[in-house]
Amino acid sequence: MASLGQARVRMGMIGGGKGAFIGRVHRLAAALDGDFELVCGSFSRDAENNRRTGALCGLSEQRVHGDWQALLATEAQLPVDRRMQMLIIATPNHLHVPIARAALDAGFHVMSEKPAGVSLAETRRLAETLEGSGRLYGLAHTYLGYPMVWQARDMVREGRIGALRKIHVEYPQGWLADRPETRGVKQAAWRTDPASTGISGCMADIGTHAFGLAEFISGQRIATLCAALGIHADGRQLDDDGDVLFRTAEGASGTLIASQVCTGEENALKIRLYGEAGALEWRQMEPNSLIHRVLHAPQTILRAGIDQPGLGTEARHRLRLPGGHPEGYLEALANLYKDFAEAIRQGRSGTAEGVPGIEAGLRGMAFIEAVTANQAGESKWTELDIDPSIQGGK
Template sequence: MTRKLRMGMVGGGIGSFIGDVHRKASSIDGMIELVCGTFSSTTVKSISFGKGLLLSTERCYANFEEMILKEKELHKDIRMDFVAIVTPNHMHFSPAKMALENGFNVICDKPITLTLDEALALKDIIKISGKSFALTHNYTGNSMVKQAKVMIQNGDLGRIRKVQVHYLQGWLATSIEGTGQKQAAWRVDPKRSGIGGALGDIGTHAENLTEYITGLKIDEVAADLGVFGKGRTLDDDGNILLRFDNGAKGTLSISQIAVGEENNLAIRVFGEKGSLEWCQENPNKLVTKWLDEPVKTYTPNGNGLYSEALEVSRIPAGHPEGYLEAFATIYKNFSNHLLALENGQRPNTPDFPTVDDGIRGMQFIYAAVESNNNNSTWTKLV
């Protein structure tokens, strides 16, 4: 590493959950430092919050427009290298667009944008700008997820036939958005969340994890979505049948009203020769089952791992690695990509989610909503 990369942040102030996650994850590998930001909707709050992060007042900005334009004027050895966008969905596209058009790389929370049209437009903007873009589908950074992906890629399980994935939470089982709960309020608001509720918030994680691990594409869906919270218009529950491009079948279940569930993201993949299962709440174990062999459980830094899994394991075997470490892997790989470009090297295919993953997520949301609105008819992702 030749130097630390300098990060600016849009959002992530008082009351934000994900902003603090981004700051912690980006710092884990010592490759990134936060140098500026616009953290709140008011200048006073933004400056106050930034000072609490030990930033200078001059680099705590009133809004993202001011931040991007003023940072652009600074010397290249001081100004930010990239922008982290950690806002609700409706505030992803505009700062990403402006940052890219002014020469800054971008890392953004998921789903990528408020609408599919914005996602498609952003892909064109990225291409014209020549800058890099990453999306924080953080679960793909887990070492056991990497192991699962390479096992399937190398044919260890044989041809994939069936996939079951679910993402279950219970935190919206009551209408807490009416109590002033900030994180709930924007997620149930179509103007800030988009056309998908749980679909956008956690469904896109399940979709992305499925396509990442299996290497398959979801071809079409048949969705039955539910709205259980009083006064809500967006889905907070759903069951979706999947058809994949290789002929495999699958199911995807999501819920934010599943009482007692915390963050239960889990996947099972069945092939001709074997199967595997992984659960985010027990992320250090990848369980595999075989036609003619005993059950085998893989762990980080354990025996039999592929190099791709070993490369993202930071600590000795038996020490838990989880959410923050997986999130940090996205930042680390993005940083290595940017530094390689800066040093005139030609990076390998990016090992982090890109704009194409973001577009897939939006296509999934739109197809599921369309299917649900048409009595769960099969609908293609286009």
């Protein structure tokens, strides 16, 4: 919770109008610990939706703007103690970079939905803008806010499973199995439209979550990959399914599966990591448990909770409740917002500690371009094209 007498960070939002799932999730998560106050927004290109969303959020008509350009221009003219301090971007992918760069140039911190953009080239330009801005940039890889994900990360770094040999990560969904974009479902329509989402569908939308989770927990970078992408729905232009073999720079091998046509699946993100001395397994739909398998010994299950034994400092930092009171998706995103608020108050720039930032954005775009290039080309293996010298500010 925000300390007594500590002013809440003033935030604005672009996108996330009524009917858009992720916008409401961001607003709820940002509000959870009392660190943020929504002061303005441009929620939808539909004027009535925009007006209604602003009213539902308790905003005056003067702080609800017709488009993102008007929001940035108007907010920048307000007195420093009234204008927003940071901007949430919850739009289709093709607007992420243009809005983020304009917001940074106008002096606002940015929290963006993922992926960072629609190409590695434009995301590099965003990194350059960030480096000269003196502001923070965060990327909403929500699953990296779960306490037991951090617990797994620390256990790998502490050598609890030994040298890492193999990583299996998968994210099956089923919501695009019957072509909802043909029935007027907006969330499906833009995600299957190259003009809005870029060169990849499924891999950009949820494959990047699996990719980010694998690199975050393992502490290793995926260096080369071999991909097979598929389109199972007639008439669809972008991948709705894919399988990836990969190798890390440190020598581990692995598989990454992402699909949005696995009939009946919900959001079944899961990861298994195998080392010389043991293994770890975490499942997003059962996020409060972390399975630890040890060579020649019974497996143990670590449980989330502020009163639970065996948890490290980073996991405990992200817990709010005693064991047996499940914390989930909203709390995970709230953890990113809590750390982002702290970094704003500390006057930090570039990347907020504990929050995926521009490096995660660059890595994600490199992954998207590598899998699509490998699918289209003749090479068995494709390297991830990423310039480590462009990482944004500190």
